[in-house]
Ligand SMILES: Nc1ncnc2c1ncn2[C@@H]1O[C@H](COP(=O)(O)OP(=O)(O)OP(=O)(O)O)[C@@H](O)[C@H]1O
């Protein structure tokens with residue numbers, strides 16, 4: 001039983017924020033890539049991240065996963081400043097499926113085991129098969145060389161691999177780009193299930209606006225390094241700002 | 254060999270000189286510079302060695318070895334300037350090799366503790382170590398570049414920096430030591446090693462010369478492996494910052 005105070009606390013806005021960004025700026029020597037990003041990602045929600053190519057979506061992910069640090073601004077993850085995390089712990093808690101499905105040398109099992117083998121643990125074979133089934137591949141794939149698989153198959157394996165650490169926050173970078181319609185739908189179902197079953201907070205970069213509306217609770221629209229609109233995902237159906245209108249009209253360009 | 258004989262050997266400098274001129278290869282200037290430099294440098298070394306041998310003082314031996322290490326570091330650091338602290342990393346590597354090999358050689362009485370042995374052997378080992386470190390740094394740079402995706406993947410999955418760079422490191426260590434190992438497999442079949450030839454010409458017993466050559470070969474194996482391993486483990490941390498992020502701008506330069 002909760003006391004009244006605890007119950008109210010659970011509902012308070014602060015507790016429901018998984019990631020809080022405050023005025024994030026990031027750039028390289030020559031270019032500013034992210035410009036003053038401020039916003040909240042809510043716990044247990046699927047937030048889709050859309051925007052033109054080169055608008056800085058993948059770069060934002062690399063900051064959230066601790067692969068890079070912003071020049072200015074703060075990132076708070078589950079109430080804790082990102083700089084206070086041990087980098088290894090952070091990367092296990094904020095999982096990422098990279099835009100490019102990179103396979104390490106060896107078979108599928110070795111690839112699936114990677115997150116655990118890096119910690120000196122082993123992945124049980126049953127568990128590996130379970131994960132394979134989850135992403136729509138059967139047991140026979142377990143000992144096939146990862147390098148020989150198709151782009152779509154590699155993409156699925158890279159999704160499963162990121163689930164192995166059971167991260168409370170999961171970043172997905174265009175994970176269905178090399179899949180056909182039917183497989184795309186399967187993966188959407190899978191992610192939806194992960195989100196419901198484990199209350200995983202998910203941010204999903206997609207170029208597929210249809211997908212963004214159907215699977216996302218919330219949406220962020222980024223244009224040219226700025227977060228131009230954010231909110232419930234039906235904002236994509238009637239956008240306010242001109243930048244977003246233009247982006248939606250022009251599709252990907 | 255007398256100085257008269259030595260001057261006659263200049264014929265072998267004149268041949269390439271005139272050939273280059275005739276065929277307009279444009280190598281005349283470099284040929285002359287190379288010849289003059291080798292005459293001055295080698296004669297200087299010869300006289301210095303003579304002096305050191307006669308003085309029979311350990312101070313001079315140590316000084317000579319330090320000089321060799323200094324020259325080797327100077328040469329090799331140009332290849333890895335953007336690795337933080339490459340200078341001391343090279344100094345540590347070369348000094349470690351020198352101390353390790355000499356203490357085994359002298360400690361086990363394989364060679365007598367005199368300048369005549371210590372200096373030429375040190376020279377060969379430090380020189381070899383220098384060539385290997387350049388080879389290694391080059392190779393490591395390209396391996397890290399080629400395997401950047403894998404490195405990033407491992408980091409994103411919560412692997413340590415060492416885990417993320419492990420394959421690049423091992424590939425570079427292997428690749429840079431393979432030539433040493435391979436060349437030793439055919440040694441003596443294709444050509445006689447320079448040191449052995451020199452000893453035989455100077456009148457040494459061929460079997461003695463072979464035994465010394467074997468000693469050197471085995472020493473070179475050790476130096477090759479230790480150089481690349483030590484340098485590898487000393488230099489990989491400078492690819493990352495304290496947040497375990499790959500530093501992109503601070504690549505190892507070729
Ligand atoms: N390491 C880097 N050095 C320099 N510029 C970079 C670097 N990484 C990304 N950029 C630049 O930053 C901008 C944003 O890149 P990013 O990959 O984040 O875009 P994106 O929104 O993910 O695009 P896409 O939809 O095509 O994947 C681009 O202009 C890109 O050229």
Ligand SMILES: [Mg+2]
Pocket residue numbers: 057058059099173
């Ligand atoms: Mg991207």
